[in-house]
Amino acid sequence: MFTVEAVTGSCPFDTSYFHTLPHDQENTDLAVSKTFVTSLSAKATADSPAGEEISIFPSLPPLYKGHPEVHMRAGVMRAARLAEARQPDAEKAFLVADLGEVYRQHQRWVAALPEVQPFYAVKCNPDPYVIRLLAALGAGFDCSSNAEISNILDVGGIDPSRIIFANPCKPTSFIQNAAKMGIEMMTFDNADELYKIARVHTSEKLVIRILTDDSKSLHAFGVKFGAPLVIVPALLAKARELGLSVVGVSFHVGSGCYDPSVYSDAIKRARAVFDMGKEAGFTFNLLDIGGGFEDAFFEQAAEFITHAIDQYFPDRQDLKIIAEPGRYYVSKAFRLAANIIARRAPLVDVAEHDNRGTSDQPVAMYYINDGIFSAFNCIIFDHKTMHPYVLSLNGSFHVPESEPRGLSIIWGPTCDSIDCVSPRATLPRALQVGDWLGFDNMGAYTTSAASQFNGFEVSSVVYYTLGGAEATKVYQALSTFAASL
Helix, strand or coil: CCCCCCCCCCCCCEHHHHHHCCHHHHHHHHHHHHHHHHCCCCHHHHHCCCCCCECCCCCCCCEECCCHHHHHHHHHHHHHHHHHCCCCCCCCCEEEEEHHHHHHHHHHHHHHCCCEEEEEEHHHCCCHHHHHHHHHCCCEEEECCHHHHHHHHCCCCCCHHHEEECCCCCCHHHHHHHHHCCCCEEEECCHHHHHHHHHHCCCCEEEEEECCCCCCEEECCCCCCCECHHHHHHHHHHHHHCCCCEEEEECCCCEEECCCCHHHHHHHHHHHHHHHHHHCCCCCCEEECCCCCCHHHHHHHHHHHHHHHHHHCCCCCCCEEEECCCHHHHHHHEEEEEEEEEEECCCCCHHHCCCCCCCCCCCEEEEECCCCCCHHHHHHHCCCCCCCEEEEECCECCCCCCCCEEEEEEECCCCCCCCEEEEEEEEECCCCCCCEEEECCCCCCCHHHCCCHHHCCCCEEEEEECCCCCHHHHHHHHHHHHHCC
């Protein structure tokens, strides 16, 4: 279990910041935070602003109540106490996870796409609480490797039928191991894959992955995966010849799709392949519409999908429809707090600088303790642009609007010059070493692809929150799932 050593002593932070929280959090969070500040000798308050740890799974960190912003600031105060006690790596960057946000996204999904069962893309963020919450809510899981499959099945209470091995090009040993673990659903898009499956799997339910238009996405997969429609009949014939069972069609419009209209054409192509399957002697009963779901365009995408399914699959009594969302569920659910560990600026008083903030030249360069080789790898692999904000400034969580600001550059901690988190950020000129920056939307393709380059540890989640209004429902869902194990 994750633990944090309690450290006694004074807290060097101004607690007046709690008045800046959302009004509906004022009564609860202000009381919570006063408990946190005034009872530093108790372990519960050293770990939790609420003075309460909710433990559901003995092998996992505790859960907390309250607004995520409170926990971000509580983590900063905890780091300050650890630093006073000269704890190694006291100022380590950390994340706060809001499980209430995952729950809200699932409710949006069910409301907009009630006929489509989500199979969460584990590669996006294999967080243990996210996995358990989505399992409790009835989701399936899209896995691409032995390790991801084991990660899901080791949780317990998740049947292998809730997993699709959605990697069209797998090592033979992976296929064999999947068979041993009871995984039947798996994708293919080439003849060699069929030969491998025929050799080592005996109860397969194959899904042919087809090529679709993925030009309207951040990451196009068509250059690597997907069978063009022209070769589908030959692949189905080969599967038939090898005695394999093909049960459906899958596609992927690309990760981070920003034009949801492409789902319409993809579903039209899937309909054509269903007809090809019938001609080849198969009865398809599965349609996998893949991933690519963006939070900002979700309802729009759902409208295109629903209309296309109604048009091309009007009779779907025996049809199961699934999807593979990833970033949709977790992107906004995680926030990261990073400490400014170094600073380069002119050797003059900040007050002597031009305070108008109109210069195109950076006034300072800040170095934080997370970078593109860790959680911020999403800058390279996911084309994300970071928007930092100040968590603490000179021991206070309150940053006046009148505070002079200027352009700055934010670097990661490694010795590589590619490790740039933000080449242009407008921040208060008074920022110093020891202050903290916050980053939102850090849940998708961040820590899942992080490394320990240069010996820097991967940032971890310090606080898991149950969310606001959804806290009771999240707790009930997780508790029910835990009781079933």
